[in-house]
Amino acid sequence: MECRRAYALEHGIQKFEHATTTNPFAGRVICGCCGKIYGRKVWNSTDEQLRRLIWRCNGKYPAKGEKGCASKHIDDGVLYQAFVNVFNAMIENKDYFIGKWQEGLENDNLLHRYKSRQFIEIMTRTEVMIVFVN
Incomplete structure (x- = not known):
């Protein structure tokens, strides 16, 4: 909080x-x-x-x-598509990002360790998203 x-x-x-x-x-x-x-x-x-x-x-x-x-301003569909594009780029480079988050598991901050663990779990079980936003 x-x-x-x-x-x-x-x-x-x-x-x-x-x-x-x-x-x-x-x-x-x-x-x-x-x-x-x-x-x-x-x-x-x-x-x-x-x-x-x-x-x-x-x-x-x-x-x-x-x-x-x-x-x-940003159109709603453009914002969603930008998120999908960045997320897909992260999935395509998941080894790099998982390595960074594994470093976060050693952090003294409990929240930082928790979030690092969450991201590692998401990255290991997620594939590239295909979303078409109008």
């Missing part, structure tokens, strides 16, 4: 959102410009044909009419 609290303070998160199967990136996409969290937004939600799901930095508009962060 302390790690989550520190993470939230570092990235200016007031309410820590937990990932779900429908929204696995909630609270996890961090802006490279200002360090705030990206949030999922719906554009043109009244017209179903124009409706788009996007992710935008929550620091983009700090107050109504006031422009903040200069980062660009």
Whole structure:
């Protein structure tokens, strides 16, 4: 809980959102410009044909009419596809990553050892993902 609290303070998160199967990136996409969290937004939600799901930095508009962060939005499908591409690259180079996480098993930090063990397990039993995102 302390790690989550520190993470939230570092990235200016007031309410820590937990990932779900429908929204696995909630609270996890961090802006490279200002360090705030990206949030999922719906554009043109009244017209179903124009409706788009996007992710935008929550620091983009700090107050109504006031422009903040200069980062660009990310289309929902692009974010998912980017994750799949990076995950597949990790699977294709699993020996390298498993070696790095095995080093993490020697760490004094209990959470670091736990996460290293989790990643090793995932990498040893996972194959390349084929996902087509619209």
